[in-house]
Amino acid sequence: MSSRLVGVGVGPGDPELVTVKGVNALRAAEVVVVPVLDSGERGRAEATVLHYVPAEKIVRVVFALNERTDRARREAAWDAAGERVAALLRRHGGVAFATIGDPNVYSTFTYLAQTIVDSVPGVVIETVPGITAMQDLAARSGAVLTEGTEPLTLVPVTAGSAVLKDALAGPGTVVAYKFGRQAAEVAEALRETGRIGDAVWGSALGLAEESIRPAGELEDGEPLPYLSTLIAPARREGGRGGKL
The missing domain is CATH 3.40.1010.10 (Tetrapyrrole methylase, N-terminal domain)
Known part of the structure; x- marks a missing residue:
């Protein structure tokens, strides 16, 4: 068999x-x-x-x-x-x-x-294949993951905040997984790279305890679920089709 x-x-x-x-x-x-x-x-x-x-x-x-x-x-x-x-x-x-x-x-x-x-x-x-957390968070928050020639970078924050900072310093949208235990470090990285304004995070997507909030609230220092997801959208200029 x-x-x-x-x-x-x-x-x-x-x-x-x-x-x-x-x-x-x-x-x-x-x-x-x-x-x-x-x-x-x-x-x-x-x-x-x-x-x-x-x-x-x-x-x-x-x-x-x-x-x-x-x-x-x-x-x-x-x-x-x-x-x-x-x-x-x-x-x-x-x-x-x-x-x-x-x-x-x-x-x-x-x-x-x-x-x-x-x-x-x-x-x-x-x-x-299955739908990922970043796709669900994008749909629920209205954040566009990528368009035109923009790159999309997915980072597990368990690899260290330095990896996230390097990604945020580059072009395109950055998605961070598993950052709940390092929320303060993530907020600092977003602030240092000027990416905190448009970023959004979510946890327990689709469940009763779902939470979707602006990344600026990460600075509150409250503990977050381990499986939290963050989207820091690309810096976009030029309106519709600007990066095509």
């Missing part, structure tokens, strides 16, 4: 943003794996999937998603998660893995797929 692992992007949180192809992939799989924290709390991926498949079809697998400092613990958690999913593939053949956003953009699925390829010979790896 051939094994197939499909990474399905389920969007940033709003269940209506899962694509038709994504829903079909979830329903076609024999089991759907969702990542959960070691605390056991339900994550966004699981909450979204439950709108489309019955709970008995879902398998919760613990990933060290909140482990940022202990590499050995993180690696051990990855190995254990990989073994669990490999066992499911051997037993069922067709397994879907639900991931928030897109499976090829800063996704847990990337690391899982690398592990599975080594442990399950002949496994077929596929992905179904």
Whole structure:
């Protein structure tokens, strides 16, 4: 029996943003794996999937998603998660893995797929694209991501504020992911580069606790959710079509 692992992007949180192809992939799989924290709390991926498949079809697998400092613990958690999913593939053949956003953009699925390829010979790896947080934030806030010849830069702030500052100093729109724990540093970088005026940030997009606010309010120093997203639009002059 051939094994197939499909990474399905389920969007940033709003269940209506899962694509038709994504829903079909979830329903076609024999089991759907969702990542959960070691605390056991339900994550966004699981909450979204439950709108489309019955709970008995879902398998919760613990990933060290909140482990940022202990590499050995993180690696051990990855190995254990990989073994669990490999066992499911051997037993069922067709397994879907639900991931928030897109499976090829800063996704847990990337690391899982690398592990599975080594442990399950002949496994077929596929992905179904999903709507990303930056796309949803752009739609909800009215921020245009890019136009004409403008570049678009996506930065994980977990890489350090210096990386963000370099991006903000350049042309085009800059999107920052995972900056909630470094909101003060992000506000400083925006201010130093003159980009804070038009920037917007959002968290829990599409959920009851959704928050979308001007980036200028980051200077308040309040704690933000880890999975916060920021858009700093390009400096645009010349009106419609000015950069074509």
